[in-house]
Amino acid sequence: MLSALLDLVLPVVCGGCAMPGVAWCRSCAGELNDAPAPARPRVDPGVPVWTLGPYRGARRNAVVAAKERGRRDLAEPLGLALAVAVARLRRWGECPAGPLIVVPAPTRARAARARGGDPVTRMACAAARHDRSLHVHPVLVTARGVRDSVGLSAAERRRNLAGRIVVRPCPVPRALPVLLVDDILTTGATAAESVRVLRSAGFATFGTVAIAHA
Numbered sequence: 001m002l003s004a005l006l007d008l009v010l011p012v013v014c015g016g017c018a019m020p021g022v023a024w025c026r027s028c029a030g031e032l033n034d035a036p037a038p039a040r041p042r043v044d045p046g047v048p049v050w051t052l053g054p055y056r057g058a059r060r061n062a063v064v065a066a067k068e069r070g071r072r073d074l075a076e077p078l079g080l081a082l083a084v085a086v087a088r089l090r091r092w093g094e095c096p097a098g099p100l101i102v103v104p105a106p107t108r109a110r111a112a113r114a115r116g117g118d119p120v121t122r123m124a125c126a127a128a129r130h131d132r133s134l135h136v137h138p139v140l141v142t143a144r145g146v147r148d149s150v151g152l153s154a155a156e157r158r159r160n161l162a163g164r165i166v167v168r169p170c171p172v173p174r175a176l177p178v179l180l181v182d183d184i185l186t187t188g189a190t191a192a193e194s195v196r197v198l199r200s201a202g203f204a205t206f207g208t209v210a211i212a213h214a
């Protein structure tokens with residue numbers, strides 16, 4: 001309601017470059033659709049990690065606006081970039097064909113509520129609208145006691161998350177391959193802990209894709 005009212009009074013600008021008049025311009029769309037490249041985070045999740053490029057420019061602005069500035073509409077271009085990345089990985093033989101379970105990396109519940117929902121899940125759902133073989137199951141949640149990770153070292157991030165990412169009890173089929181998705185890859189600590197708990201819950205996680213690496 002409030003956002004609909006704000007749309008009426010605030011001019012629309014591109015979420016990547018602030019160009020007035022469009023929510024997401026062609027040039028930023030081009031920048032976001034870079035091919036996925038393998039990344040080597042400090043904390044190794046034990047599965048291949050891909051990102052669409054460095055955390056800067058349009059990619060960074062879109063992630064920040066979706067996460068911090070209430071730009072829910074940017075889930076659409078971010079989700080499209082994710083769907084295109086999956087299609088490319090399939091073409092390269094890096095990602096299984098057929099149905100995939102897409103698990104969004106967990107967001108701290110309170111942080112997500114404060115921002116009006118989880119932008120990573122929203123992005124994953126947008127990707128699934130473009131590719132019907134993707135089935136989004138937000139089964140990962142963070143338990144109480146997880147601090148904001150900004151400014152923490154890799155070791156501190158690991159300690160912060162150890163034992164605090166949990167798999168929600170859910171009737172999700174374990175036979176399908178699982179792709180973990182996130183917006184930003186930093187130390188790899190979240191991906192590593194997520195893959196570990198998914199595996200111990202019986203999910204066959206084959207890789208992880210992030211929109212950007214910091």
Ligand SMILES: [Zn+2]
Binds near residue numbers: 014017018027029
């Ligand atoms: Zn733009």
